[in-house]
Amino acid sequence: DTSLAEVNSFSPSMPISPSSMINQYKFEDGPELRDLFITVDDPESHITAIETFITYRVVTKTSRGEFDSSEYEVRRRYQDFLWLKSKLEEAHPTLIIPPLPEKFIMKGMVERFSDEFIETRRKALHKFLNRIADHPTLTFNEDFKIFLTAQAWELSSHKKQGPGLLSRMGQTVRAVASSVRGAVKNRPGMFTEINDYMGTFSQKINLLDKIAHRIYKEERDYFNEMKEYGPIHTLWSASEEDLADSLKGIASCIDRCCKATEKRMAGLSENLLPILHEYVLYSEILMGVLKRRDQIQGELDSKVDALANRKTEKDLFSEEIGKLEDKVERANNALKADWDRWKQNMQCDMRSTFTNVAENNLRFYEECLATWESFLASQTVDLHVGEDSEDRP
Numbered sequence: 001d002t003s004l005a006e007v008n009s010f011s012p013s014m015p016i017s018p019s020s021m022i023n024q025y026k027f028e029d030g031p032e033l034r035d036l037f038i039t040v041d042d043p044e045s046h047i048t049a050i051e052t053f054i055t056y057r058v059v060t061k062t063s064r065g066e067f068d069s070s071e072y073e074v075r076r077r078y079q080d081f082l083w084l085k086s087k088l089e090e091a092h093p094t095l096i097i098p099p100l101p102e103k104f105i106m107k108g109m110v111e112r113f114s115d116e117f118i119e120t121r122r123k124a125l126h127k128f129l130n131r132i133a134d135h136p137t138l139t140f141n142e143d144f145k146i147f148l149t150a151q152a153w154e155l156s157s158h159k160k161q162g163p164g165l166l167s168r169m170g171q172t173v174r175a176v177a178s179s180v181r182g183a184v185k186n187r188p189g190m191f192t193e194i195n196d197y198m199g200t201f202s203q204k205i206n207l208l209d210k211i212a213h214r215i216y217k218e219e220r221d222y223f224n225e226m227k228e229y230g231p232i233h234t235l236w237s238a239s240e241e242d243l244a245d246s247l248k249g250i251a252s253c254i255d256r257c258c259k260a261t262e263k264r265m266a267g268l269s270e271n272l273l274p275i276l277h278e279y280v281l282y283s284e285i286l287m288g289v290l291k292r293r294d295q296i297q298g299e300l301d302s303k304v305d306a307l308a309n310r311k312t313e314k315d316l317f318s319e320e321i322g323k324l325e326d327k328v329e330r331a332n333n334a335l336k337a338d339w340d341r342w343k344q345n346m347q348c349d350m351r352s353t354f355t356n357v358a359e360n361n362l363r364f365y366e367e368c369l370a371t372w373e374s375f376l377a378s379q380t381v382d383l384h385v386g387e388d389s390e391d392r393p
Helices: 018-029 078-091 115-134 142-149 152-159 165-181 189-237 244-309 314-391
Strands: 036-047 052-062 071-077
Touching: 036 115, 052 078, 052 115, 052 142, 071 078, 071 142, 071 152, 078 115, 078 142, 115 244, 142 152, 189 244, 189 314, 244 314
Parallel strands: none
Antiparallel strands: 036 052, 052 071
16 A cells, blocks of 8 residues: 555645656556545635635546546545545445544644644645545545546535435434444454454554653653753853853753754654554544444344244345345455455554654664763863863973
8 A cells, every 4th residue: 555655745845746746656656556646735724704714725647547637636625525534434334434634623732723733634634535545445436536526616516416314314213223232143253353453452542642642742841941951051151161161062962952852753743643643543433334334234133033023024024134145245345355454554554653753763862862972072072181281290
């Protein structure tokens, strides 16, 4: 899955042309060239009488025959991405749909519509679309194609063609009925194992996510203290002539370590935190997928029980059971294939992320160590010079 390497492939500060996108993907993909290239960039703020919102430019370049053109450029707001996700879940209830960033942010993190918030969301939306583009089934979804190609008014018109209120109510009623029935009687062992695995995974990834955010906050507080700490030594050196060089050296070391800390914080916020939180959201999505699979299984179990208790209408029930058996088999096969793919991608993402964190930490400590060793060496030289001058007659 090429999207694994593409956590942050495109620089947010520079608009990306379709040609440069192709060159980058060709380099990453090697002999297997992709036929769908998407980037999300150029956020714009819109202020109306009733709301303020952000739109993002979505640029698509493709060589697929089902597209009428090879290049598209549209603008989409967050609600459009939500619509696409809901349509994918509706069309593929037992496939693992990539997560979207939450609509609301955690209190105390960043302000809504701040540059930091908008850029974080842009990256997540970019990744969301590329995860879909890389998926062997979702990439050919018709609503996905419309999302990438339709102008705003066309997309608005298409949205109105969705399922009506009664259809949505029917889906809700079936979901509630399934939950009331309780545990599925004939759930295959594989899905019980997946459910148990996800319970443990969800617990661990949520804990890692919380701790990582706490570490980042502590690192940010440490960084702010360091920025005040160094200049004090410089000010002190003005009134301590004999210690001036040492104090200035200390201030210089602190300044360099401060810059190294800032780089390490950037590594955490750009690489570790987004991946951990993405998989927090993935764990919620997977639990939802398993529930939908169980719902389909529950419908089949209910019909089988009803057939066993009825002497009439057996032909009608047998036909319905046959259709439900096919539906369950399709759902099971879809989830099995997607589960294997998701787990492989998750493990690859985690290895890549943790390796990146380790490399960043090594660079940070090596840089700080070299800085302080250089200071110690200079002080040792000064000390020897002072001792030699005292020994001379």
